[in-house]
Amino acid sequence: MIKKVHNCVIMGSGPAGYSSAIYASRANLNPILFVGPQPGGQLTTTTNIDNYLGFPTGITGVSFIEKCERQAKRFNTKIINKSVSNVYLSDKNKGIHRLFFEKEYIDSRGIIIATGSSPKFLGIEKERKLIGLGVSFCATCDGFFHKEKNVAVVGGGDTALEEANYLSKICKNVYLIVRKNYLKASKALQYRILKRKNVNILYCSNVIKIIGNDFLEGIEIFNHEKKIYTKFLISGLFIAIGHIPNTDIFKNQLYLDDGGYIIVKKGTTITNKPGVFAAGDVQDPNYRQAITSAGSGCMAALDLEKYLSS
Ligand SMILES: Cc1cc2nc3c(=O)[nH]c(=O)nc-3n(C[C@H](O)[C@H](O)[C@H](O)COP(=O)(O)OP(=O)(O)OC[C@H]3O[C@@H](n4cnc5c(N)ncnc54)[C@H](O)[C@@H]3O)c2cc1C
Structure with missing residues (x-):
């Protein structure tokens, strides 16, 4: 039996995946x-x-x-x-690209990769349980809930300083908890953060405990240089120690940047392989929002449609 070659296979069921599915199915690509x-x-x-x-x-x-999901199914996306x-x-x-799953495979002329990324965790108790209840990975998403309150940001790189800078304009005090005795972030960002009066940088420090059961009430920090434990009452803990893009299976086939994100042609979702497009967080180390992911999912379906009809 000759196996069917499809036009569009999408990997991922986040906003990028579903948005690309809606556009692709409405364009009769039968995703x-x-x-x-x-x-x-x-x-x-x-x-x-x-x-959103x-x-x-x-x-x-x-x-x-x-x-x-319901919207994608309405236009007959096969899930x-x-x-x-x-x-x-x-x-x-x-x-023809081939995708393997369990003991089967599927062939397609077009592929949309929307496999997203995963935030890195601190690995301490209650961290996962209190996500959305004080623990956050995104200041732009959750900062507003902590208006005029005290919060902490964990990390010393660019993302952490961006988050601390954003929160310093909304919150009363921002504790920036840095594991090392220096900041890794760019000099420009460091300069900006050092000027913010309500940002307090705690070097050589690790968060060792989350306080609160139903929602975050505070944290305990250990300063490994001075060997001191300190408790902070905060309403928000923003963890900004990095994201891992889900690109392991593409490593030797697609161009990836140093952080493992898929490289796309500027202003498009086109990768280095013809017919393979990437959308959402998996190709975006900067914005990482639901709405930007959905936007690039739309772009990927339009890019694929153009590719197939050219
Ligand atoms: C706790 C938290 C709160 C957030 N809050 C907000 C918010 O309020 N507003 C906002 O705009 N953004 C928010 N974000 C960010 C937002 O969730 C992401 O930007 C968005 O989900 C990225 O969408 P995506 O479709 O690119 O990928 P993801 O949502 O990461 O989805 C990736 C998909 O790929 C699939 N996948 C992975 N590997 C494979 C594989 N091998 N085969 C097939 N499928 C695969 C996964 O199963 C998953 O369905 C938040 C993020 C977190 C972690």
Whole structure:
């Protein structure tokens, strides 16, 4: 039996994956979407989304993703509840790419990679339980909930300083907790943060304990130089120690940057392989928002449609 060659296979069921599925199905590309190891993606780990356009009273992450899935199904996207374990990506124009899952495979002329990224965790107790209840990975998403309150940011790199800078304009005090005795971030960012009067930098420090059961009430910090333990009462803990893009299976086939993110042609979702497009957090070390992911999912479907019809 000759196996069918599809036009569009999408990997990922976050906002980028579903947005690309809606556009691709409306363009008659009959997409097949693999939900992957985290059905619904990162948003399913948060409580409220308050910054997505069109939801004036906010929406829970789970409800939002359910709506995305329903919308994709309405246009007949075929959803497969599995993960892609390996890929063979062709170098040829209109070549056939092969995706492996469990003991099967599927062939397609077009692929949209929307496998997202995962935030790095501190690895301490209650950290996962209190996500959305004080523990956050995104100041732009959750900073507003801590207006005029005390918060802490963990990390000493660019992201952590960006987060601390953003929060310093909303919150009363920001404790920046840095493991080393120096900041890794760019000099320009350091200069900006050092000027902020309500940012207090705690060097040589690790968060060792989260205080609070139903929501975050504070943290305990250990200064490993002075050997001192200190408690801080805070309403928000923003963990900014990095993200890991889910690109392991593409490593030797797609161009990746130093952080492992897929490199796309500027202003497009085009990768170095013809017919392979990348959307959402997996190709975006900078913005990492639901709305930017959905936007690039749309771009990927349009880029793929153009590729197939050229
Ligand atoms: C706790 C938290 C709260 C957040 N709050 C907000 C917020 O309020 N507002 C906002 O705009 N943003 C928020 N974000 C950021 C937002 O969640 C991300 O920017 C967005 O989800 C990225 O979408 P994505 O589709 O690119 O990838 P993701 O949501 O990361 O989804 C990736 C998908 O790829 C799938 N996948 C991975 N590997 C494979 C594989 N091998 N085969 C098939 N599928 C695979 C996964 O199962 C998953 O479905 C938050 C993030 C976190 C962690």
